Amino acid sequence: MSQCDVCQKPASQVKNPRYKAADFHEIVRRGFLPDEIALQKMAGGTDIEQTASIWKNQALSSTHGWLLCSECATRANQFRPPMGKTRSIWLFVSIGLVLLVIFAIAGWIAALPKSKALSIRGTLSADGLITSMAVSSDASQLATGSSEGGLSFFNVADRKETAFIEEAHDLNITAVAYAPDGSLLASASVDNFIKLWPAGTKTSTQTLKGHTLAIKTLAFSPDGSLLASAGVDQVIMVWNMPSGELAFTLKGHQSDINDLAFSPDGSLLVSASSDGTVKGWDVASRTEKFSQSGHQIWVFAAAFSADGKFLATADGKGVVKLWNPKNGEIIRTLTAHASRINALAFSPQSDLLVTGGEDGFTKIWQVSNWELKSTLETYGEEVFPIHSLSFAQDGSTLFAGNSYDVKIWNLASLP
Secondary structure, three states, rough: OOOOOOOEEEEEEEOEEEEEEEHHHHHHHHHOOOHHHHHHHHOOOOOOHHHHHHHHHHHHHHHOOOOOOOHHHHHHHHOOOOOHHHHHHHHHHHHHHHHHHHHHHHHHHHHHHOOOOOOOEEOOOOOOEEEEEEEEEOOOOOEEEEEEOEEEEEEOOOOEEEEEEEOOOOOEEEEEEEEOOEEEEEEEEOOOOOOEEEEEOOOOEEEEOOOOOOEEEEEOOOOOOEEEEEEEEEEEEEEOOOOEEEEEEEEEEOOOOEEEOOOOOOOOOEEOOOOOOEEEEOOOOEEEEEEEEEOOOOOOEEEEEOOOOOOOEEEEOEEEEEEEEOOEEEEEEOOOOOOEEEEEEEEOOEEEEEEEOOOEEEEEEOOOOOOEEEEEOOOOOOOEEEEEEEEEEOOOOOOOOEEEEEEEOOOOOOO
């Protein structure tokens, strides 16, 4: 049964919280306990000062401090030590330091580059949670895949949904991609299948089978003759288009493959994996050209600049690596987001790089100096991770997809 640490009253009368060791040391020193009680209780103290030290040491060794009944607590409160000069000085010093830190942070924030507000041309909302997005090369059509296996098609000009296929796949659609000429849409799913959808139709003409686990990414070659797919089974499958025949497979990763990207000339295919590596594959010889582990953590996104000078990859810590595609050497590293980056896109003119993060931000970087040009935040207090990014061919429009909608940004006002 709990007892007061001073008078030993039973638990039913113990109502007060425990005191900190330092407070109780001062309370004892200032005469709260009569000598005889303290000496008898502590069995070793010869005076108030020594008794106080013993009490303090015992309190420090206890996880709860000292427990007092209501009567003893009332008496103890009368002896609580006033704030001395030393404590007062330390308080004022602490307050001063806090103010200095606040002013320093305020100055740092004020010095950050200001982002010019960009206008939103429109917002597209689909049925169900959006898991993937693709835009046709002429930016006239947009498609989204949903967590329920549905496909939605939109006319970008008037932002109206033109078609909805409720059961395009049996499970979550993880990736969608338009062929370069816009004649075909490919969709991939957790159901391990790829389906091909001719533009303007609601019927799949082919189902490509080969993957044994969920597919996570799709990429068409620049000329549209090949479609690459990869995912959880760690195998890259490359299919002939439009026949849908399997051309070849590439193996080498030790974990999920999260993204694929063809170089602008179609000679190189890059894969980004959760094993922390970025691999470059020579398409003609079907061999591994390079394998780099510069990220040393899961790599989630990859993109080539349109001029072929840069390869960008992004990881789970919000870091972007810029590579020389010819030899796989790192050119620059950007700390772009506070957490995982899900999507990357270069502008068609190769002057901008856009990053989309789990933090809900879309950031625009100037390629000439790799400085942050603008930060787009559109979702208020609730954070919706960005999972897809795409540019219109003239570079004036940016599409950014999250789980609930697709924002269409007007970049004409970008300084």
